[in-house]
Amino acid sequence: MSKKNPAFFSLIFVFTSLACLFPLSLYSSFFKIKFVILYCLILAAYAYLVYIRHRNFSDQLNLRRQGIEEELNVSGRDSLHLRELHSALEKKITNYESLKDFTGVLNNETALENISDMVVSRTFDLFGGKGNVLLFLFGEKTRKLELRAIKKEHPGEKIKEKAGDLFDQWALRHNQPLLVEDTTSDFRFDPDRVRQELSRTVGSLVCVPLITETNVLGVLRVDSPLQEAYSSDDLRFLSCIGDVAKLSLENAIYFGHMQELSVTDGLTGIFLRRYCLERLKEEFLRAERTNTPLSFLMLDLDHFKEMNDTHGHLAGDSILKKIAKSLKDFFDLPGNIVSRYGGEEFCVVLPYANKQEALRLAQSFRASMAEKEIAIRRQKVKVTVSIGVASYPDDVLIFEDLIRRSDEALLQAKRGGRNRVCSF
DSSP states (O other): OOTTTTHHHHHHHHHHHHTTOOOOGGHHHHHHHHHHHHHHHHHHHHHHHHHHHHHHHHHHHHHHHHHHHHHHHHEEEEEHHHHHHHHHHHHHHHHHHHHHHHHHHTTTTHHHHHHHHHHHHHHHHHHHTSSSEEEEEOOOOTSEEEEEEEEEEEEEEEEOTTTTTHHHHHHHHTTTEEESOOTOOOSSOHHHHHHOOOOOOOOEEEEEEOOOSSEEEEEEEEEESSSSSHHHHHHHHHHHHHHHHHHHHHHHHHHHHHHHHHHHHHTTTSSEHHHHHHHHHHHEEEEEHHHHOEEEEEEEETTTHHHHHHHHHHHHHHHHHHHHHHHHHHTTTTTTEEEETTTTEEEEEEEEEOHHHHHHHHHHHHHHHOOEEEEEEEEEOOOOOEEEEEEEEETOOOOHHHHHHHHHHHHHHHTTTTSSSEEO
16 A cells, blocks of 8 residues: 555544544434444554554564564674684684794704793693693614604603504605594594504594604694694694794704714714713712712723734724724713723713722723733634723822823733733
């Protein structure tokens, strides 16, 4: 119905009402009845139109109100989403700024052990101090993964996977970062094998391989006993940490190799004289400070010049390498230092060993060499050694005297017939 209809009927209603004001005697009875009926119908029609118009207006108001409410709900969700995005962005900015600072700290460190500890500690902090952070590096001798550093949310938790597990091996084999939201239902891994290999509860994890252009270093991993603890954003962030860490780790490994080359003998692989004397002085100062004993051994191969002249210098080099290995194996205890003093002379630093203990060890090594035969060009020869021993504080009280007295004892052993141990 058009909007003009209510006004039209309103006019009719007004004219009819005015007509009713005239005396009813002017009208016949029949006409009066028809007029009243018509008046009632018009009044009812008008009331109905008013009702319809009011209902339509109410419906429009309700629809408008619902539309506004929907707009408010959408705006609220959008606002919440924007706040979440803003919060996530602020967190990323903070993390990457921390990562930048972390890069600077790593660049100032060269020791592999210190860098390994710094990597796991900072990664643990960047991930909110939750879960466990593990750094596995390949052992240079074993060429197997070895747990190099770890940071745990619960210090009392025991982690027995010292060589990594199937997740770490997957990341290395595929050379890809790995995100596992639920270790019990990931299609890439057999649940039975997961249960067999893991000795602790691991619900989810992120893991990145540490591989450079020239070297496979190991794996950096963060795991949690909770499922779905990590997201793809966490994996990307851990990859950034791994990119920074692997460069520092590789540099530390190379630096360690260079350092070893600078203090080790190229032929025998044991320490050089310069390094040995530096360490001997450090140990002497420690012995003085802590009032503990210290012994120094000087060894010389008997008749080495004759062996060189008889079998050649290559055979002599082979003998030196085998003697060095025997020394290293025999005195393989924490703190002991075995080095090549020069030519066919060797020396051994024995921290915390008094004179009696040093003499016992020297005699034991001399006897083992006297019984051993060394194969040279399909010939077996015996190589004996003479050893001089000096100890602090039994023999000397000054650092320089420790070296001098051990050298004099060695000369005494050689003059006394060789293949013996002497001391003052």
